[in-house]
Amino acid sequence: MKQSTTLVTGGAGFLGSHLCDRLIDRGDEVICLDNFFTGQKDNIIHLMNNPKFELIRHDVTFPLYLEIDRIYNLACPASPVHYQHDPVQTTKTSVHGAINMLGLAKRTGARIFQASTSEVYGDPEQHPQSEEYWGHVNPIGIRSCYDEGKRCAETLFFDYHRQHQVEIKVARIFNTYGPRMHPSDGRVVSNFICQALRGEDITIFGDGLQTRSFCYVDDLVSAFVLLMDSNSEITGPINLGNPNEFTMLELAEKVLSIVGGSSKLIFKELPQDDPRQRQPDITKAKSMLNWEPSVQLDDGLSETVKYFRHLLG
Template sequence: MGHLQSKRILVAGGAGFIGSHLCDALIQDGHEVICLDNYYTGSRENVRHLIDHPRFFLVEHDVEAPLEMAVDEIYNLACPASPKHYSRRPIKTLRTNVLGSLTLLELASRNQAKILLASTSEVYGDPEVHPQREGYLGNVNPIGRRACYDEGKRCAETLFFDYHREKGVNIRVVRIFNTYGPRMNHDDGRVISNLIVQALAGGEMTIYGKGKQTRSFCYVDDLIEGMMAMMNGPDLFPGPVNLGNPAETTILELAALIRALTGSASPFVFKSLPEDDPMRRRPDITLARERLNWRPKTGLEEGLRRTIDFFRSEREQEVYGTISG
């Protein structure tokens, strides 16, 4: 459903997995979208279908560098979000979170634009409180291998709230829990993409630890609805607000479901847990339900089917070159 007023919206990290779906939804709503990306983990492929659209503009730019343009709203999704990518260049990850947020907050301040930060459940670290509510301050290792991302996002949140308090910038902060769906990077090291790729290839499916650790997986379309609801929500509600699916599943259950849905006969292989890997993760979304009237609608099995279809189609294109669909 289109809004009455068309806006000029900047999506930083717009060629990424989540960013590209956000660009789709904003275009569909009748807005003009500037998609900004340095292609560190994003890809032109993700937005290729939008390139000829008259209200879509693709700009190659790193958010660390100064930025000047006229915009009404800004979504800051600029940051690699999988451990494999954010720990490969930890200093770059921190710079993107801190300097990138500063660049975009300054732009928002000059334009008197609304700005939303895509923060993360990683701000809670390995939580000692379950499920995680927004008031929980977290259990984060500031010097661990994941800290560049965890503490980077925590610092970004600090900057957003300081710009709000000191400069009156109209901010929104959402904390995103595990999200999955079509256009995930097949080599991003995330558990769903890893397991689907392994199952489709018929090789071993890797499970870290005993597979007893839990995650809560939110389908990307549901997440986008939540982000847009937050951006369009009341100015007096800056957040932070959890966006995720509270249905909790163990990694072992997830792997078994993926194996069944792909029809794979892949065996499970168990490896040691990575450092600071949280054992339990489930959002308390009471606040999102009450303030945004938002809740996820897509069940895990349905979301996985769509995601598997995407990976299967990608695999066929790679194998056969011309086959698609």
């Protein structure tokens, strides 16, 4: 395969920085685009002197003119704490960002990957969630800026594909964790680990019986690359995540067993529209990409705890 010039929007973020590493390792020229709202320079500092890596500070809600072969559109705050901070900008990032990146793909003939989300399923009435499920989403709630923004972005991707023959790849990403998560992103894995490392009580929302499925970042990035490299007829959307389901109480117990200490569990009210269940049906990923996650939660949590232990000193 010829060397590609690949644009990664949100490339200094948690997922984006790991993707930049993977693409550089395989020989791609990588242009990392980030406005540093949630991305961090520490995530990519090790790449700054690499001749195959270039960093551009830019917001995807404004047009961009580059010559590239491939685009991974990852730009958008993805945790409730961050996307609810400026909900109007969150929607703009998903919708205007998609329009601008699709326009760039159309002009250059680039293949474009959209980092969509399991949040398009909302608080699901189908379990586990398959790609054929249309979702159960509140269009006017506090999570809507993200949920509906990502749903609209998927619409734009498929309309550009049908109307302008743009080559698209749409991935619906389920809960992912690993090194380089933002310590204050409000996500459950980083919350539990940071609270345990600081010796604080661990906050459980609701009764702790709601479930999530956690995919380690290395597994997810492998799926990104496989999907991008797949036959052009495979457009997605394709669920990417780990189908092993855990309650919040089980996750808290695993974190405490790794970190140690004397943290207690405290319970608070469940936030509005917080899904009770989240589990991907990855049948399509298995059959179309020959992919399924291999890192077990205990192993991935150990690596993530090491990262946060070093980060928090």
